Amino acid sequence: MKFASFVLIGATLGLLGACSESAKDPHPDQLVTTRLAIFKKFTKTLEPMGLVARDRNDYVKAEFVANAQALQELSKQPWVYFSAEGNYQPSRAKPEIWSQPDAFKKAQTGYLSAVDQLVAVAGSGDMPSIKNAVDEVQKSCKACHDQFRLDRK
Numbered sequence: 001m002k003f004a005s006f007v008l009i010g011a012t013l014g015l016l017g018a019c020s021e022s023a024k025d026p027h028p029d030q031l032v033t034t035r036l037a038i039f040k041k042f043t044k045t046l047e048p049m050g051l052v053a054r055d056r057n058d059y060v061k062a063e064f065v066a067n068a069q070a071l072q073e074l075s076k077q078p079w080v081y082f083s084a085e086g087n088y089q090p091s092r093a094k095p096e097i098w099s100q101p102d103a104f105k106k107a108q109t110g111y112l113s114a115v116d117q118l119v120a121v122a123g124s125g126d127m128p129s130i131k132n133a134v135d136e137v138q139k140s141c142k143a144c145h146d147q148f149r150l151d152r153k
Helices: 002-017 030-055 060-076 099-120 127-148
Strands: none
Touching: 030 060, 030 127, 060 099, 099 127
């Protein structure tokens, strides 16, 4: 089970890390670039918690809580950049984001709930609950990417 969890975190972090684009953002407000920068911050903030959840780093309460709270703050930020004006190249957003807005909103809500749960247990020291909460955040990221992000080609 530990190996499967490790594979899941690796895959999730790989997906999050792949949220970058090399093409220039032509939009004057840089909507795609802005949301991708936020997703990169998600990765940098979630990765240390994933390492703790996989017993690769020690749990240090103050650091873990700070990362969970930072992720919670970040978790609210990218969604406004998924507007009709933000649907242009080099975006890797699937058309389903705009054709299925209720499903996209449901994915956002699931992610936000998972992050809130992580924050709720972050300082508890209850490692099974912490590990489960980290897993749920990662699963919500992957589920959204699977449904709403084009694969890298």
